Amino acid sequence: MGKAKPTKYAILSLLSLEPMSGYDMKKLIDVSLVHFWSESYGQLYPTLRALESEKLVTSRRERGSGKPDRIVYTITRKGRWELKNWLRQPADIPRVRYELLLKLFVGSMLPVESNAEQIRLQRRELAHGLSKFRLYRKMVMEDGVDPMHRVYFLLTIRHGEMVARARIRWCDEALKILGEVAKESPDE
Amino acid sequence: MGKAKPTKYAILSLLSLEPMSGYDMKKLIDVSLVHFWSESYGQLYPTLRALESEKLVTSRRERGSGKPDRIVYTITRKGRWELKNWLRQPADIPRVRYELLLKLFVGSMLPVESNAEQIRLQRRELAHGLSKFRLYRKMVMEDGVDPMHRVYFLLTIRHGEMVARARIRWCDEALKILGEVAKESPDE
DNA sequence: AATAATATATATCATTATGATATATGACCC
DNA sequence: GGGTCATATATCATAATGATATATATTATT
Numbered sequence: 106m107g108k109a110k111p112t113k114y115a116i117l118s119l120l121s122l123e124p125m126s127g128y129d130m131k132k133l134i135d136v137s138l139v140h141f142w143s144e145s146y147g148q149l150y151p152t153l154r155a156l157e158s159e160k161l162v163t164s165r166r167e168r169g170s171g172k173p174d175r176i177v178y179t180i181t182r183k184g185r186w187e188l189k190n191w192l193r194q195p196a197d198i199p200r201v202r203y204e205l206l207l208k209l210f211v212g213s214m215l216p217v218e219s220n221a222e223q224i225r226l227q228r229r230e231l232a233h234g235l236s237k238f239r240l241y242r243k244m245v246m247e248d249g250v251d252p253m254h255r256v257y258f259l260l261t262i263r264h265g266e267m268v269a270r271a272r273i274r275w276c277d278e279a280l281k282i283l284g285e286v287a288k289e290s291p292d293e
Numbered sequence: 294m295g296k297a298k299p300t301k302y303a304i305l306s307l308l309s310l311e312p313m314s315g316y317d318m319k320k321l322i323d324v325s326l327v328h329f330w331s332e333s334y335g336q337l338y339p340t341l342r343a344l345e346s347e348k349l350v351t352s353r354r355e356r357g358s359g360k361p362d363r364i365v366y367t368i369t370r371k372g373r374w375e376l377k378n379w380l381r382q383p384a385d386i387p388r389v390r391y392e393l394l395l396k397l398f399v400g401s402m403l404p405v406e407s408n409a410e411q412i413r414l415q416r417r418e419l420a421h422g423l424s425k426f427r428l429y430r431k432m433v434m435e436d437g438v439d440p441m442h443r444v445y446f447l448l449t450i451r452h453g454e455m456v457a458r459a460r461i462r463w464c465d466e467a468l469k470i471l472g473e474v475a476k477e478s479p480d481e
Numbered sequence: 482a483a484t485a486a487t488a489t490a491t492a493t494c495a496t497t498a499t500g501a502t503a504t505a506t507g508a509c510c511c
Numbered sequence: 512g513g514g515t516c517a518t519a520t521a522t523c524a525t526a527a528t529g530a531t532a533t534a535t536a537t538t539a540t541t
Contacts, residue, residue, distance in 0.1 A: 188399070202299060203330070205384035256470065264463050278451065334492075335528065395503070
């Protein structure tokens with residue numbers, strides 16, 4: 106039934122903040138929203154054209170002084186209206202594919218140490234991601250961000266932090282458990 | 294470069310436990326692994342045929358007494374070998390698309406109460422998911438599960454619990470913050 | 482006894498998404 | 512002069528989803 110079309114609404118969401126190009130969106134997502142969203146160019150550019158033909162956004166070509174030309178998109182009144190409609194629908198539960206846990210699920214095929222190393226790797230990446238949230242906070246607090254938007258942005262950052270911290274705690278717990286298992290049966 | 298093909302390895306992982314049909318896999322994932330994995334029939338059945346032509350699995354048709362016929366797949370030695378190879382590669386970081394947080398990111402377009410309601414809905418689903426982990430634990434402890442497999446399965450369950458608890462804590466914190474915001478500016 | 486709903490089981494397809502690559506411009510550096 | 516980096520749009524093969532189709536048998540409802 107209802108096709109979700111998350112990319113469509115992700116684009117409209119970003120354009121509700123300010124006009125920007127597809128390239129801008131990709132950068133913004135990869136730098137500041139990566140803890141809860143992702144988009145690929147292959148989905149971004151075709152969807153932008155589709156949104157324009159739906160009259161949900163307009164575009165203007167900007168001469169790139171030095172850099173290549175940019176196509177800057179602006180959300181229309183109709184676009185804002187459709188975005189609000191979507192915002193009011195219950196958010197659907199994300200399907201997950203957490204490769205590390207799939208590998209651990211059949212971890213007994215490999216030596217304990219191999220699985221422990223996977224967890225250590227994961228822990229390192231989580232700790233690195235965690236350090237970025239401090240930067241995000243600074244960014245949000247700095248310039249003239251709308252105070253209500255600031256509150257909501259901070260909520261997404263807080264979510265990222267809390268989940269990352271929980272995962273790090275899990276890594277530590279898991280490594281401890283695997284350490285004990287290794288002591289009991291060092292051959293496995 | 295390296296195509297990940299997670300479905301391929303998810304199938305090999307399940308078959309490393311015991312022979313089963315595509316239907317069995319879908320059920321097993323939806324019931325017991327849903328906190329870290331998902332698959333669709335549209336990906337499962339074609340991939341199973343591809344794996345057979347790669348000689349990583351074999352199949353036999355089982356007459357369904359009453360029920361329709363089933364095609365039961367068994368992993369081959371070559372399949373086990375390829376699975377182990379994949380298990381040794383570092384697990385890649387999952388890209389997320391957490392719709393609730395995208396909606397909150399532009400939450401200032403709607404009244405505070407609308408966003409609070411979204412969070413309350415999410416909290417309910419998280420609490421419901423949390424209650425299932427108790428069942429999983431029982432399942433794992435019951436019958437003759439291999440002790441090492443049990444350890445690893447319990448780790449994935451523990452991860453699900455810890456992340457779900459962290460998210461519930463975030464919901465409560467977020468609702469508190471939005472409550473205060475609503476008091477300060479009840480019009481917004 | 483007829484009808485509806487549910488569970489089992491495989492299969493296909495349009496739509497959506499990813500990851501990689503192609504193309505092009507100018508800045509900066511050695 | 513060559514190499515790399517950042518900017519910017521575009522496309523394509525592959526992968527994944529969600530929906531639907533088909534078929535059989537059991538159980539529940541009217």
